Amino acid sequence: MTLDRNANATEFGWQFQIFSGIVAALNDINNIKSINIEGIEQDVELEQNNGDKILIQAKAYTKTDINDTSVTEWGEKLASAMNGLLENYINNKRNILKYYVNFPYPFGVKRKGSKSNFSIGDYGEIYGTELNDVQKEIIKNKIIGYIDGGKSSLTKAQLKNNYNDFISKIVIRNCLFTNFRDKNRKYEQLDSLIRDFLEKNKLDVSVKRLRDYWIANAFDNGSYKVSIDRNNFLFGIIIVKNSFSSHELMGRRIGHNKVVTLYDRFRSIIDRTFALEEFNRMLVSDILKLENIQNINEYNYDEETVPKLVNKIYDNYEHYFRLENINNAEVTELTKYSLQHFLLEEDIINKLLCGELLNAD
Amino acid sequence: MLIRKILIKYSDTNGPVSKSYLFNEKINLVFSNGNNTKGKTSLLRFIIWGLGFNISLTKNFKSAYSETEIIIEDSPVSKVNRKGYNVRIFYRDASEKTFSVFDDRLEIEKNIFGRVPQILRDQIIGYFYFDQDNGYRPWNRGEVIQKLDSKSNIYKIDIDALVAYFSGINYEKFLEKRKALKKAADETLNITKFISSAERTSIINTQDKKEQIKGISDQISQLKIELTRIKEKKDMYSESIKDYDAFNSLINKLSIKIKHRNEIIAITKKNVIQDNKLEIRLRGYKTYYKTLEKKVSRRIEELKKDRLNISLNNSGKKIELIKSNDTYKEMQEIMLSTGITSVDSEKVHKNVVKQRSDYQKEIKNKIKNSDASNNIWNLIVKMSNIVGLNRVFNNEDNRLLSNELKLSGAKRTLAVIIYRLGVLYFIENELNIKLPIILDSPASQEMDQENLDLLMVMLKRYFNNSQIIIATNQRINTEYIDKKIILDKGVLNTI
Numbered sequence: 113m114t115l116d117r118n119a120n121a122t123e124f125g126w127q128f129q130i131f132s133g134i135v136a137a138l139n140d141i142n143n144i145k146s147i148n149i150e151g152i153e154q155d156v157e158l159e160q161n162n163g164d165k166i167l168i169q170a171k172a173y174t175k176t177d178i179n180d181t182s183v184t185e186w187g188e189k190l191a192s193a194m195n196g197l198l199e200n201y202i203n204n205k206r207n208i209l210k211y212y213v214n215f216p217y218p219f220g221v222k223r224k225g226s227k228s229n230f231s232i233g234d235y236g237e238i239y240g241t242e243l244n245d246v247q248k249e250i251i252k253n254k255i256i257g258y259i260d261g262g263k264s265s266l267t268k269a270q271l272k273n274n275y276n277d278f279i280s281k282i283v284i285r286n287c288l289f290t291n292f293r294d295k296n297r298k299y300e301q302l303d304s305l306i307r308d309f310l311e312k313n314k315l316d317v318s319v320k321r322l323r324d325y326w327i328a329n330a331f332d333n334g335s336y337k338v339s340i341d342r343n344n345f346l347f348g349i350i351i352v353k354n355s356f357s358s359h360e361l362m363g364r365r366i367g368h369n370k371v372v373t374l375y376d377r378f379r380s381i382i383d384r385t386f387a388l389e390e391f392n393r394m395l396v397s398d399i400l401k402l403e404n405i406q407n408i409n410e411y412n413y414d415e416e417t418v419p420k421l422v423n424k425i426y427d428n429y430e431h432y433f434r435l436e437n438i439n440n441a442e443v444t445e446l447t448k449y450s451l452q453h454f455l456l457e458e459d460i461i462n463k464l465l466c467g468e469l470l471n472a473d
Numbered sequence: 474m475l476i477r478k479i480l481i482k483y484s485d486t487n488g489p490v491s492k493s494y495l496f497n498e499k500i501n502l503v504f505s506n507g508n509n510t511k512g513k514t515s516l517l518r519f520i521i522w523g524l525g526f527n528i529s530l531t532k533n534f535k536s537a538y539s540e541t542e543i544i545i546e547d548s549p550v551s552k553v554n555r556k557g558y559n560v561r562i563f564y565r566d567a568s569e570k571t572f573s574v575f576d577d578r579l580e581i582e583k584n585i586f587g588r589v590p591q592i593l594r595d596q597i598i599g600y601f602y603f604d605q606d607n608g609y610r611p612w613n614r615g616e617v618i619q620k621l622d623s624k625s626n627i628y629k630i631d632i633d634a635l636v637a638y639f640s641g642i643n644y645e646k647f648l649e650k651r652k653a654l655k656k657a658a659d660e661t662l663n664i665t666k667f668i669s670s671a672e673r674t675s676i677i678n679t680q681d682k683k684e685q686i687k688g689i690s691d692q693i694s695q696l697k698i699e700l701t702r703i704k705e706k707k708d709m710y711s712e713s714i715k716d717y718d719a720f721n722s723l724i725n726k727l728s729i730k731i732k733h734r735n736e737i738i739a740i741t742k743k744n745v746i747q748d749n750k751l752e753i754r755l756r757g758y759k760t761y762y763k764t765l766e767k768k769v770s771r772r773i774e775e776l777k778k779d780r781l782n783i784s785l786n787n788s789g790k791k792i793e794l795i796k797s798n799d800t801y802k803e804m805q806e807i808m809l810s811t812g813i814t815s816v817d818s819e820k821v822h823k824n825v826v827k828q829r830s831d832y833q834k835e836i837k838n839k840i841k842n843s844d845a846s847n848n849i850w851n852l853i854v855k856m857s858n859i860v861g862l863n864r865v866f867n868n869e870d871n872r873l874l875s876n877e878l879k880l881s882g883a884k885r886t887l888a889v890i891i892y893r894l895g896v897l898y899f900i901e902n903e904l905n906i907k908l909p910i911i912l913d914s915p916a917s918q919e920m921d922q923e924n925l926d927l928l929m930v931m932l933k934r935y936f937n938n939s940q941i942i943i944a945t946n947q948r949i950n951t952e953y954i955d956k957k958i959i960l961d962k963g964v965l966n967t968i
Contacts, residue, residue: 329764347757383706387713387755389720392748400746408748461750 118291121174128172130327131289131302132156132212136168137345138309138472139237148339153200156212166208167200169193173215174291183215190218191254194282195264198255201278202270209282210237214289219247240282248279299323309472313463315349322352346464350457382450385432395454398425409466413459422451474585475940476909478544481519483965485538490965496942497956498546500932503944505960512964513944514605517913519964520942521602521618524553525560525581527574527626528618547907549587578626588904592638592645599630600897601908603890608913612878612889632874633840635896639903640843647836654829661822669815671805682783689780693773700769707762714755837874845899846873853895856935860887860927883919890915890928898935909940916947929953 119127126149133147133156144158144166151157156168171189190211197209211218243251255271258264288301296303307319325348385391396408402421403411426447433447463469480493494516505511515531522530523541530536540556552563555574562584563569572581582594589597599617603609607619613632620627637644721742729740738744748754840846850871857866865880865888866872880888894910901907910932916925925947932941933953943949 329761329768343753344757344760347753347761350754350757351761380702380706383758384709387709387758389713389716389747389751392751393746396748397746408750457754458748458750461754465750465753 118176118293119174124174124291125170125172127327128212128214128287128289129155129170131287131299132168132170133158134302134326135212135285135287135305135472136166136210137342138305140166141309141342141346141469141471144342146339146341147345150338153203154196160208164204164206164208166210167197168210168212169196170212172213172289172291176291178215178290183217186213186215186217186220187254189213190251191258192263194251195255195258195266197282198271198274198278199265201281202266202274205277205281209278211282211284212287213285214287216286218284218286219250237283237285240279240284243279243284251279295324296320299327305472309470310349312470312472315353315460315463317349317353322349325352343465349464350460353460354453354457381433381435381446382453385450386454388432391429391432394428395425395451398428399455399458408458409462411455411458411462413456418452418455421455422448426451474548474906474908475546476520476543476942477546478542479516479520479523480542481516481523481965482540482542483534483538484540485535490967492965494958496940496958498940499955500929500953501940501942501956501958502949502954503942503958503960505946509946511962512960513946514913515964516958516960517602517911517942517944520911521598523555524585525555525562525572525574525578526598526618526628527578527624528628529621529625532621548585550585553585575624586906586908588906589900590638592634593900595628596630596635597900597908598628600893600900602911603893603913603915605913609886609889609915612892613874614876630893632896633837635900636840636843636845636849636873637836639845639899640840642836642839642843647832651829651833654825654832657825658822658829661818661825665815665818665822667805668808668813668818671808672815674802674805685783686780689776689783693776693780696769696773696776700766700773703762703766703769707759707766710755710759710762714752714759717752717755841871841874847871849873849896849899852898853892856891856895856898856931857888859931859934860891860924862888862891866891883921883924886915886920887924887928891931894932894935907939909942910936912941912943912945914944914946916945920947922947922949926950926953 118124129149133149136156136158137144137147140158140160143160143162145161146159148157148159149155151167153165154167155170158166158168160166169192171193173183173185193211193213197211200207201209252271252275255264255266256268259266259268259271290298292298303319303323306323309315310317310319310322326345329348399405399408399411399421402424405411426444429451430443430447433450434443438446475498476496477498478493478495480491482489482491484490503513503516505513515534518528518530519534519539519541520543521528522536522539523543530539537557541554543553545551545553549565550562551565554561554563558574560572560574560577560581561569562572562581570584572584574581579591579594582589582597583591586594586597596617599608599611602618604618608617611617611630614630616627616629618625618628634644637647724740724742724745731738731740850866850873851868853873854863854866854868857863862884865884878885878888878892890912897908897910915928916922920928925945926949929949930953932939
């Protein structure tokens with residue numbers, strides 16, 4: 113997807129689905145097993161640990177002039193979304209049903225009462241129980257219109273019997289996501305959500321790089337049917353944390369020549385070493401012994417004590433990092449850096465994959 | 474100037490014939506008793522022809538066989554004798570000069586219309602002589618005499634030049650400068666076209682393409698190296714995953730037991746010390762490198778396509794055409810080597826075009842707002858009141874220079890006559906001259922007797938001291954007519 117122009121309707125719709133998937137995942141990170149874009153039942157589907165699903169209808173307005181007068185197709189979008197969700201609901205009453213829209217008045221113009229609980233800037237979710245009667249009536253009429261127009265597989269009896277329960281189950285989110293050319297402007301709300309998530313969980317990772325990674329790599333496999341499991345999704349954080357910029361190595365900035373001669377070799381030796389079972393088993397034993405813990409999942413990275421730990425063990429590991437044409441001091445430095453880096457990664461993995469995480473909002 | 478008499482001699486294979494006509498100094502009616510083709514137009518054409526204008530006679534008369542003698546009063550010229558294409562002018566001081574109508578056209582006009590300045594001589598005929606058909610069509614610009622053969626001159630009226638003269642504007646200089654600017658505009662446009670075509674050729678020229686292809690090839694090579702590294706890493710993680718899986722399944726298979734103190738412990742995947750998240754890590758990295766591999770591969774394919782496209786365009790036919798014409802190509806290269814771009818030259822072109830249009834506007838405005846323009850228009854408006862055209866011409870809207878006269882039929886004819894006579898009246902007053910007014914068959918232009926009468930009233934009022942020769946079939950109230958010339962056997966009595 114190009115950076116220098118607004119996305120076309122298809123691209124933007126796709127981007128909004130990914131946006132919705134990420135938002136929903138970060139808001140329910142401990143309960144989800146996988147994220148599916150263009151799922152079987154809905155635009156965005158999140159599988160929960162208990163087997164039920166979070167189903168999201170994601171409807172986006174492509175133009176940049178979003179306001180209550182410009183977005184005239186709100187009615188059609190609301191009708192199609194609510195009809196789809198009601199069909200899902202009748203099928204499986206345990207699923208969570210959500211409607212994500214990127215324009216500020218999901219119920220049309222201000223006079224209909226939309227303004228009272230949906231306003232620009234708030235990205236929280238509104239539950240069906242919080243909707244006012246006018247809004248509930250609008251939803252009902254829209255679904256009836258859909259049934260009358262022959263666009264729905266539902267009957268009016270089904271609507272009547274299920275409507276009240278359905279309304280209490282649905283969730284509506286007004287997302288700030290506009291088709292701006294500038295990526296930072298476009299993803300401003302997603303970025304702040306990701307920032308919240310990272311800060312709450314004390315993860316020190318670049319927000320923009322993580323957002324770009326999730327959008328461009330995690331969900332881009334060249335086709336438009338994408339599913340990613342929770343671990344792979346969260347592993348993006350480790351990848352971003354771990355992807356050294358080519359000017360930084362061992363915690364300091366290095367010159368161009370040194371990058372050319374050493375960087376690639378260091379990177380591949382570190383990668384290869386980390387991939388070794390032998391190396392891993394040895395290091396885990398050392399950590400269990402020196403940190404006096406029963407299980408590696410209990411390990412906590414502590415900036416103050418880590419150097420001491422590394423100093424105690426590094427000479428057993430130096431042989432993994434011995435390259436030609438670098439001197440002993442450099443080998444030591446590389447070994448220490450790599451161990452420290454490994455311990456940090458271990459800590460992050462523990463946080464991300466073994467413990468409870470805090471939701472973004 | 475007054476035409477007193479014309480003697481026409483005609484000598485073809487039928488032998489010589491001659492006839493003379495006398496004219497009154499007031500209103501002369503040339504009349505053929507309601508019949509057409511009896512020689513009215515021929516007679517008027519003989520007069521104009523005989524004054525030395527380079528026009529043809531009517532179709533029955535050939536210039537080569539014709540001779541006229543016109544006796545003139547109220548002018549330094551006393552007689553004009555034309556024979557074929559030669560004109561002899563006799564002066565009151567008994568001197569005489571001979572001219573050729575082809576070579577000395579302007580000289581002849583100068584002698585006949587002494588006080589009329591040169592710039593107006595060619596168009597003055599349009600204001601006193603109304604030719605049968607063409608004479609009533611143009612109102613302020615264009616051809617006024619029907620050109621019946623290729624040797625004749627084209628006589629055009631041009632109100633802009635006329636008003637310019639009386640406003641002290643150097644119209645010839647204006648025409649010259651406008652022409653020069655037009656030439657400059659054309660030339661700069663052409664050079665702009667040439668440079669931009671040279672630039673286009675240069676962009677698609679082979680040397681540049683080679684560079685482009687080289688650049689893309691370099692990019693592809695770099696990406697290929699990157700791709701190899703990515704693949705290595707992906708394979709490395711794949712291998713590790715295999716080892717990890719193999720190790721764990723082997724532990725299962727071997728059912729290793731160890732004795733620790735007094736306890737027998739079965740070694741399982743769970744109690745072997747190892748990083749239980751290693752699998753997640755390995756798979757995570759593998760997925761990452763797999764995605765990267767796809768992306769880089771896709772980028773390489775795109776670049777390969779670009780490279781192919783560029784090399785295909787390279788063999789386009791256009792290049793071949795230019796190649797075969799080396800001097801043209803050389804010229805293009807020389808042009809480009811000057812460093813003048815099509816943008817520069819277009820700027821110059823636009824500048825010239827603007828200069829031209831500004832200059833033209835400036836002069837046109839000067840002409841339009843001049844006193845002469847207003848005075849002439851006021852005269853026309855006054856005259857038009859007499860003939861009932863006050864709705865068409867009025868003081869509020871000076872239409873002297875307007876391109877269009879949105880009228881048709883008799884009204885149009887009347888309006889054209891009034892307009893041109895208004896100009897004539899102005900010229901005569903300004904230059905203190907008098908010219909005979911010669912109207913050939915105004916009634917053939919849908920004019921009825923009523924309109925013709927109105928015209929006569931106007932002529933009486935404004936041109937009371939002018940000689941008027943009017944040819945028509947229409948009956949005219951005799952009170953307007955001072956002399957009647959009846960033609961019923963042709964201009965030479967030969968019918």
